[in-house]
Amino acid sequence: MPPTANPTLRQRRLGTELRKLRERAGFTVTEAAAHLGVNQGRVSMIETGRSTLSADRVRATASAYDCSDEALIDALASMTGRRTRGWWEEYREHLPAALVDLAELEHHTAALRVALVIHIPALLQTTDHARALFRAVVPAMRQHEIEHRLTYRIKRQGILYRDTPPPYTAVIHESALRMGFGGPTVARAQLKHLLEMSELPHVTLRVIPFGAEYLPSTGQSFDYLEGPVPQLDTVQLDTHHGGCGFLDAEAQLSKYRAVLDHMESHALGPAESRDFIQALIQDV
Template sequence: MPLRREPTLRQRRLGTEMRKMRELAGLGGSQLARALGLAPTQVTQMETGKIGVSAERLRTVAAACSCSNTPLIDALAEMAVERRKGWWEEYRGTVSSDLLDLAELEETATRLIAYTITFVPGLLQTDAYAASVFARAIPPLPQHEVDVRMEFRMKRQQIIRPNGVPYRAFIHEAALRMQFSGPKVLAEQLEALIRHSETPEASIRAVPFDIESLPGPSENFIYAEGAAPELDSVQIDTTHNSLILDSPAPLASYREILDRMASVALSEEESRDFIRQIKKEIESKHG
């Protein structure tokens, strides 16, 4: 079987979870290989997503590692038999692997929770707002790259639809007031947020400046829930790239952050009124 040149995010995650099983069982790669009747290199290739794993092999690995977490094993078995290519694969070689991984993470999540402090979440951005965000990149992006990123983002936004991935967003007041291309673009973006908030597909809650303390980090992030809690992920925006975390400790930390965020953010109805007020202020000041 030829090795995969570029394993997808899910293929790599399946391998990572198999490695976690092995390590929790206190087994080395060579020990697991002997138990399975494989060469040690095959175990390494499975754990890096370089070769495929059948559902039967996955369950054999789980048994060899004495893993009794049935929901996790079942979810991993489903991942093992996935064969369809996502729409984002059409962009491989055109956009960065970080963006491909983000699109795959969003499409395969059971629920998405976003928190932003510098700009409106990408899945809720209008065309004009997104274009203005891309235009602020340093160094400047070539126009053809802006165009493909715009197209890619608009396709990502299609997950917010009836029967799509449930979406929840906490948006800090700083992001609601940040202007990337003037008051008109921002006012239109705020109006779009209000419309989104009135649909059952999206829950939008504002985090105002005057809360007692900010219960979260200073970076934007997306918490993607998986088919089992162990398969959750956190995607974090950084200055130069995107990080995806899946270790238990950071997942637990971000779950706590979101629980605290939910306790201090405005309600959905209060958030709509809050966004309307900011929009009114901007239009009054710059009208």
């Protein structure tokens, strides 16, 4: 098959995990090529996500690398094939590639945990709140760019309304709830929307009030997307220029899991968080 010119995040991740298996087996690229019966260039394309693989080929590669983790092998095999033509593909010409990759990653996630200090989680934002955020971006977006971002964000929110939605946990600092983007009317509607969403059985919303003793030192917002096995989890970091940074090294995943656990341990419980937000609505 011809190489993939622009592999998606999911395709690149498959290649990365196969590279990790090769390195754990102690094989160089040359040795791996000999074991697999291919040239070195083919191994390089596989590990950069530019070579489309079948599920059988992934299993054979894992076997050659002496991997015995059946759950991981099954998960990797499920990531094979050409790019899924999901709804997000129509935005590749209009939005940064990382944003489109995020939608694909969310589509396949088994569970999603997010932590925010300044902003409301994207999947829980109202249209008016999101529009106010996009209008405040520097440099300013043109109107058609704002509309692209809005429709994209609304479609991303669709994962919370699927027949079998992923469990979603959001830890939000009080400062994000008090920012007031768009003015009092928009802010009040946003807080009411958070209350409505928190009533969904798969959505857990927890607030860290100003008086809490713990907050990550950087105050950076991030999403933790769980894969079918822990090795395939991904952390998505919001960057200052509005893009997405993706982390998947085992040490990084462990760090951000611990950060989330600490934040949740210092946050109000779900019922207390709803009461807290209800009280804030009266102050807006």
